[in-house]
Amino acid sequence: MVEISSQHQLSPSSWNRFEECPRKYWLSRQRLPRKASMPASLGNVIHNSMEEICNLDFTGHDDSEVGWLSKIMKKTIDKQWLIEKEIFLNTPRRPSWKSQSIGKAREGLVGALNLLFSKTKFAGKKFSEITIKDWNEIKSIVISNEESLISNDGRLIGRLDLLIDDLDEDGNSKGWIVADLKTGKPPNSILSEKVTRQLLFYRDLLKESKPNHPSVSAEGWYSSNQKIYSTDGDFVLDDAILAWNEMKLTIYPPESTPSEESCGFCEFKAWCPDWWLSRDKGHLSDKNTFRDEVVRIIKFDEISGAARFERQAPVDIHGELTSSDVSFGALIKGRALTQIKELISSDYEGPVFLGSVRSQGKIIHLGDWSEVLPWSPLLESKRKV
Numbered sequence: 001m002v003e004i005s006s007q008h009q010l011s012p013s014s015w016n017r018f019e020e021c022p023r024k025y026w027l028s029r030q031r032l033p034r035k036a037s038m039p040a041s042l043g044n045v046i047h048n049s050m051e052e053i054c055n056l057d058f059t060g061h062d063d064s065e066v067g068w069l070s071k072i073m074k075k076t077i078d079k080q081w082l083i084e085k086e087i088f089l090n091t092p093r094r095p096s097w098k099s100q101s102i103g104k105a106r107e108g109l110v111g112a113l114n115l116l117f118s119k120t121k122f123a124g125k126k127f128s129e130i131t132i133k134d135w136n137e138i139k140s141i142v143i144s145n146e147e148s149l150i151s152n153d154g155r156l157i158g159r160l161d162l163l164i165d166d167l168d169e170d171g172n173s174k175g176w177i178v179a180d181l182k183t184g185k186p187p188n189s190i191l192s193e194k195v196t197r198q199l200l201f202y203r204d205l206l207k208e209s210k211p212n213h214p215s216v217s218a219e220g221w222y223s224s225n226q227k228i229y230s231t232d233g234d235f236v237l238d239d240a241i242l243a244w245n246e247m248k249l250t251i252y253p254p255e256s257t258p259s260e261e262s263c264g265f266c267e268f269k270a271w272c273p274d275w276w277l278s279r280d281k282g283h284l285s286d287k288n289t290f291r292d293e294v295v296r297i298i299k300f301d302e303i304s305g306a307a308r309f310e311r312q313a314p315v316d317i318h319g320e321l322t323s324s325d326v327s328f329g330a331l332i333k334g335r336a337l338t339q340i341k342e343l344i345s346s347d348y349e350g351p352v353f354l355g356s357v358r359s360q361g362k363i364i365h366l367g368d369w370s371e372v373l374p375w376s377p378l379l380e381s382k383r384k385v
């Protein structure tokens, strides 16, 4: 039996987060309020629907039955959509739920199933013509789905979307395919370093946990363009263990590595002084249409949502701020308006982090897509080390 580390475990996503910026990873372990996003929820709906459909049991059904798959797909997506919506709406930090995106979830499931079909002789066959017998044959190549993997020492973990039996033209097994279902934007030509690392991690962890494996290849299955991207490379688990050693929780935050890529969608900016310092020094752009700000509220009219802010200039790495001669007007609506009202009524008077404001001329706009949070640089672990 594997003894699970009482400290921490490295998964492909935590490893990527750590490689992007060690401070981002450190902040992700501080139990800060979670943030939901529509792309992540869409991904969950597609993954969970695919898992549910792959696990359906058709024992007792007529082998020649057709027309059932499209119905089951719709029913499954609708069910998973409602489950995800509830989780999303109960997440403390979130934009508004986009009901119209259910079409994208349906398309994603179509893409994922077509990719699975492409590994069988049923490639390109219409869903309405798939019989129960066909489906059982398709499903027979799925060795496992959503399988949890863990290394012998318990330090490395991963959840594998699909383990597929790789068949040759005569239907004989050539080996296994570790398939990671991707619901985001496909790569232009080759897989990014991040995705490659993730796929090789799954490949090597699978080999370690199943010592009698045949040859194993790794693939990223992109549902949006229905394309499969293969990857190959050296063994990565030694690097993972090196990273694991550095990922131990420390009292003080590790060095950050601010960059457009790592800070772009970082959800921990309200707790990190470094991106703001970097931007002040001109290392990060302040010209994007959607940008973040750290401000002091000069004026706010809660009826109209009009406000005036003064940008707060960073003083040091501890998140200390000082006034600046930059000020701008703002129009605030939707969830951002609710958030700023709540902040003001809580008697909070400190600097404020504005996430994802849309700049238009001299005015900024905040709405359902934005965030208003107290500026709270976190300089010591909230968790016991």
Ligand code: SF4
Pocket: 020, 021, 023, 024, 027, 256, 257, 258, 259, 262, 263, 266, 267, 268, 269, 272, 273, 274, 275
């Ligand atoms: S905002 Fe940038 S520097 Fe700060 S934790 Fe996030 S990625 Fe790292």
